[in-house]
Amino acid sequence: GAVVSQHPSWVICKSGTSVKIECRSLDFQATTMFWYRQFPKQSLMLMATSNEGSKATYEQGVEKDKFLINHASLTLSTLTVTSAHPEDSSFYICSARIDGQTLTEAFFGQGTRLTVV
């Protein structure tokens, strides 16, 4: 199957700093990528849809100014958690489908464990 690479796999940062997470589709193009967040023992919740060359679409309750998304190319989307606080500590996972195959399998990155201290 197609590969989605996410980096870093874990990060610890101080409260008030910003953290950038990268999501890359390694062997396919993905005009659209998705960012999810997962709290312990909870399900994955969609945060936003990242669109190449245009603004991201955020789910209700997700602060767009706090979670900045940039999708600068067909294979890379980044999520920046700005002015991170301990409550932002979570597991962040990105996902993508192969362009033109929106009804098929979704591929996920390895996830990023963010801990804000």
Add this chain to the structure above:
Amino acid sequence: KQEVTQIPAALSVPEGENLVLNCSFTDSAIYNLQWFRQDPGKGLTSLLLIQSSQREQTSGRLNASLDKSSGRSTLYIAASQPGDSATYLCAVPSSGYSTLTFGKGTMLLVSP
């Protein structure tokens, strides 16, 4: 709004047992359903994708069935092994079809 429920939330079995994990969804107008495996602190690995036109899909010791009309899917794991220990998630497309709605998962522990 689509909602996905997985039962049981946790399952602990000795090695060698055959298992059934259950998934139900409220909106049966789906075009596929996907089962994933998640190891602790890791991302998701896709196990099986069942299209709405299919009733089941098999991969090795895994067999997933889909009953759209009743809004249910089951994941059958044959001859379980300690390496099968993980959380198993099912997901169906959300409205708009691009994103997925996930269940909370079934945490499986297979002991030697």
